[in-house]
Amino acid sequence: MSESLWIFGLHAAQSALENNPDRIKEVVILKGRQDNRMNNLLDLVREKGVKFRLAPREEFERTLQKQELKDARHQGVLVLTTAAPVLKEHDLDALLDSLQTAPLLLVLDGVTDPHNIGACLRTCDAAGAHGVIVPKDKSGSLTPTAVKIASGASDTVPFFAVTNLARTLESLKERGIWVYGTAGEASHNIYQTKLQGPLALVMGAEGKGLRRLTRDLCDELIHIPMAGDVSSLNVSVAAGVCLFEVVRQRQLA
Numbered sequence: 001m002s003e004s005l006w007i008f009g010l011h012a013a014q015s016a017l018e019n020n021p022d023r024i025k026e027v028v029i030l031k032g033r034q035d036n037r038m039n040n041l042l043d044l045v046r047e048k049g050v051k052f053r054l055a056p057r058e059e060f061e062r063t064l065q066k067q068e069l070k071d072a073r074h075q076g077v078l079v080l081t082t083a084a085p086v087l088k089e090h091d092l093d094a095l096l097d098s099l100q101t102a103p104l105l106l107v108l109d110g111v112t113d114p115h116n117i118g119a120c121l122r123t124c125d126a127a128g129a130h131g132v133i134v135p136k137d138k139s140g141s142l143t144p145t146a147v148k149i150a151s152g153a154s155d156t157v158p159f160f161a162v163t164n165l166a167r168t169l170e171s172l173k174e175r176g177i178w179v180y181g182t183a184g185e186a187s188h189n190i191y192q193t194k195l196q197g198p199l200a201l202v203m204g205a206e207g208k209g210l211r212r213l214t215r216d217l218c219d220e221l222i223h224i225p226m227a228g229d230v231s232s233l234n235v236s237v238a239a240g241v242c243l244f245e246v247v248r249q250r251q252l253a
Contacts, residue, residue, distance in 0.1 A: 004083065007078075008069060024048075027050055027077065087131075088160065092131070092133065096175060104246060105200040106200075110135070111139060111206075114140050114149070116234065117132075117149075118151075129243060177198040180221075181215055182201070182223060182238060183204075183222075184231065184232060190223070190241070196249050202218060205235065
């Protein structure tokens with residue numbers, strides 16, 4: 001059974017209400033906040049028949065403190081919901097078996113920052129990627145912050161945490177999915193590389209990059225050409241650049 005978690009912020013709350021109202025246990029709204037966005041959210045809460053309460057500031061802040069969310073940018077709304085499922089290897093196999101189009105997957109090797117996890121999910125949703133894959137250990141997951149940053153994409157983009165990333169990459173290759181790793185020292189850049197077939201894009205943590213074994217398992221290493229003095233991009237920005245180059249090339253195919 002999926003665990004419960006608190007998510008926060010107007011956009012995350014609206015997405016949860018629109019996509020998965022049955023998972024919501026309670027919506028807590030800061031009493032006294034009255035504006036169009038909050039009124040629209042309240043209308044949606046009532047429309048979906050979701051339990052809610054208006055909490056005075058003192059009570060609202062006690063809830064924040066109890067849930068260790070006192071620094072959250074909550075915008076006056078908290079949602080207690082069943083967490084989006086973190087999927088496993090057999091779920092990935094089922095997804096790939098069901099696809100009618102060439103797979104497009106983002107693999108994050110050692111990315112731990114929940115802001116980056118959330119931003120990558122959001123970018124994957126926008127680019128039409130079929131899922132995000134991370135190793136089960138030493139990686140970020142679907143924390144409340146990641147869900148907030150994802151702006152609803154945690155409910156639309158499957159998130160897989162696999163026990164053995166190397167074995168998963170080998171399995172993808174056996175399915176005919178070409179595995180591209182991103183590395184600054186790669187000889188070819190993304191604009192010189194054909195990115196139109198079934199593929200998995202593998203990105204490492206900012207600074208550390210790909211682990212050696214992960215790098216060795218990639219079919220090809222590619223890089224983003226950099227014109228300035230900065231040596232690398234934030235992983236979520238780099239993922240966006242690469243994923244939308246895939247989108248561009250597929251539209252031309």
